[in-house]
Amino acid sequence: MKNMITLILVFFGLVTALKEINESFLMPESVNKALQLKKLYRDSALVVSGGTASVQLVTKMLISPAAIISLENLPLNYVKKKGNMIEIGATTTAAEILESDGVPNCLLEAAKGIHGLALKQNATIGGNIFTPAPGGDMATALLSLDAQLIMSSSRGRRIVPLTKFYKGPLTYNIRSDELLIAIRIGKPPKHSMFMKQSIYKYGGQTLASVSVALDSVDKVKRVGVAVGGLTPHPYRASRVEKMLLGQKISEELIETTAQNVAEEASDTGLVSREYLRHLAGVLYKRILTRLTSSR
Numbered sequence: 001m002k003n004m005i006t007l008i009l010v011f012f013g014l015v016t017a018l019k020e021i022n023e024s025f026l027m028p029e030s031v032n033k034a035l036q037l038k039k040l041y042r043d044s045a046l047v048v049s050g051g052t053a054s055v056q057l058v059t060k061m062l063i064s065p066a067a068i069i070s071l072e073n074l075p076l077n078y079v080k081k082k083g084n085m086i087e088i089g090a091t092t093t094a095a096e097i098l099e100s101d102g103v104p105n106c107l108l109e110a111a112k113g114i115h116g117l118a119l120k121q122n123a124t125i126g127g128n129i130f131t132p133a134p135g136g137d138m139a140t141a142l143l144s145l146d147a148q149l150i151m152s153s154s155r156g157r158r159i160v161p162l163t164k165f166y167k168g169p170l171t172y173n174i175r176s177d178e179l180l181i182a183i184r185i186g187k188p189p190k191h192s193m194f195m196k197q198s199i200y201k202y203g204g205q206t207l208a209s210v211s212v213a214l215d216s217v218d219k220v221k222r223v224g225v226a227v228g229g230l231t232p233h234p235y236r237a238s239r240v241e242k243m244l245l246g247q248k249i250s251e252e253l254i255e256t257t258a259q260n261v262a263e264e265a266s267d268t269g270l271v272s273r274e275y276l277r278h279l280a281g282v283l284y285k286r287i288l289t290r291l292t293s294s295r
């Protein structure tokens with residue numbers, strides 16, 4: 001009799017738990033519905049896009065959200081040309097980016113470098129922007145391109161330049177009722193290139209990455225140099241950009257500016273800070289050397 005009661009209690013406990021999970025695993029079919037849910041749950045819900053980074057937080061029990069809002073069914077996977085601009089929906093995967101026309105070279109290279117086919121097919125550009133090092137390769141490329149983020153809430157839309165998005169480790173310029181809806185890139189620069197060094201020869205998490213976007217190698221008027229992997233989120237190497245502006249890129253200039261690429265570096269626990277700085281300098285030199293060799 002006692003066993004029977006225990007079995008019944010366990011059964012009802014399981015049913016209640018499963019019901020709770022179902023009720024809090026939300027898959028809105030429209031952006032408006034997703035925004036209503038975000039407004040309701042705010043930061044107590046976990047937003048899941050491709051799930052390659054976020055789901056681990058739940059399975060490893062690092063967080064226990066009140067609800068999961070999956071963006072999977074939203075019509076946000078697209079790459080559209082809008083005049084001179086390109087707009088990429090937040091749930092567009094690395095694989096979809098690779099199949100799209102008009103995407104700047106550095107972003108294509110960052111998407112290509114995402115480890116393995118399964119990851120490429122699931123990792124979204126929106127999720128990548130939020131994922132700290134050793135993730136965030138596409139974010140590094142986007143940062144060099146002066147990308148803008150379109151945030152949306154039930155109150156309306158807001159544009160946030162990616163340069164103003166990272167406020168500290170895992171701290172972002174996004175409000176609790178907002179979702180990242182799309183990313184906009186202005187007129188693609190003539191030259192752009194992304195390179196990374198992974199843990200393994202054939203891929204894997206990124207140790208360091210550099211992305212450079214330039215209008216000309218003969219007289220630089222517009223330049224973006226972004227560095228990933230050295231800090232929790234990518235940063236713009238602003239000192240290097242200032243040194244390049246107005247200049248013709250020469251071997252000597254590449255050598256001098258390379259010393260300033262690793263302005264910042266924090267210990268990632270994977271390799272030493274000095275090695276990370278060294279890697280960033282090497283990647284930067286390789287990119288500029290390749291870009292200038294096509295003069």
Ligand SMILES: Cc1cc2nc3c(=O)[nH]c(=O)nc-3n(C[C@H](O)[C@H](O)[C@H](O)COP(=O)(O)OP(=O)(O)OC[C@H]3O[C@@H](n4cnc5c(N)ncnc54)[C@H](O)[C@@H]3O)c2cc1C
Nearest residue numbers: 049050051052053054115123124127128130135136137180
């Ligand atoms: C084995 C392995 C290898 C990896 N290799 C690489 C690599 O080579 N390069 C690389 O860059 N990354 C790598 N990653 C990290 C990660 O997979 C990618 O950064 C990926 O792009 C994250 O995207 P996602 O769609 O899966 O994000 P999710 O896991 O769904 O979300 C990540 C975060 O973003 C938030 N979020 C997502 N979309 C939105 C939105 N629209 N609005 C508001 N918040 C949102 C989520 O709440 C969550 O906090 C790797 C991960 C693993 C597990």
